[in-house]
Amino acid sequence: xxxxxxxxxxxxxxxxxxxxxxxxxxxxxxxxxxxxxxxxxxxxxxxxxxxxxxxxxxxxxxxxxxxxxxxxxxxxxxxxxxxxxxxxxxxxxxxxxxxxxxxxxxxxxxxxxxxxxxxxxxxxxxxxxxxxx
Numbered sequence: 791x792x793x794x795x796x797x798x799x800x801x802x803x804x805x806x807x808x809x810x811x812x813x814x815x816x817x818x819x820x821x822x823x824x825x826x827x828x829x830x831x832x833x834x835x836x837x838x839x840x841x842x843x844x845x846x847x848x849x850x851x852x853x854x855x856x857x858x859x860x861x862x863x864x865x866x867x868x869x870x871x872x873x874x875x876x877x878x879x880x881x882x883x884x885x886x887x888x889x890x891x892x893x894x895x896x897x898x899x900x901x902x903x904x905x906x907x908x909x910x911x912x913x914x915x916x917x918x919x920x921x922x923x
Contacts, residue, residue, distance in 0.1 A: 800826035801888075808849040809888060815845040815856065825888050829859070829881040838864045838878040846880065850887050858883040 802824050803809040812820045812832060820832040838844060838861045845858050859880040868875035 800824040800831075807890070813847040815847065820846070823877070827882075827885045827888050829862070829879060831877065831879050833867050833875055833877040835873055835875060837874075837876055838880075840864050840878075844880070848886055848888075851889060852887060855886065857886055 803822055809825055810822050812822060812830065814820065814836060818834060818836040820834040820836065823831040823833060825831075840861050840863050842861050843858060844861060845856055848855055848857050859882050862879045862881050864876055864878035866874055867877035
């Protein structure tokens, strides 16, 4: 019988939950297999090497945070003719609240926000849009 060594319980996030994906600081997206307050098991096309440190953006109930993480293990998960899929375990340097977060139902802008506007329900009279701050 294997001994449970995890410091926190893990769960599999729903596909439409914000915790279903993490993004590396460099921009590559990782799919979350399971996640807990102390770390995550992720997969994607980014090659992560065991023992290295990476920073990942995590969207939690409190908002998006940047978490420094250590890659504890990594392996090739799937091989295709045009790419490799990797699976890696990340240990967060600081605990993250991974309680059930909100569910993304649509990817459209909230009401009152038009595409390209800087602030909800606010217009910029006399602005040409060039160089406006």
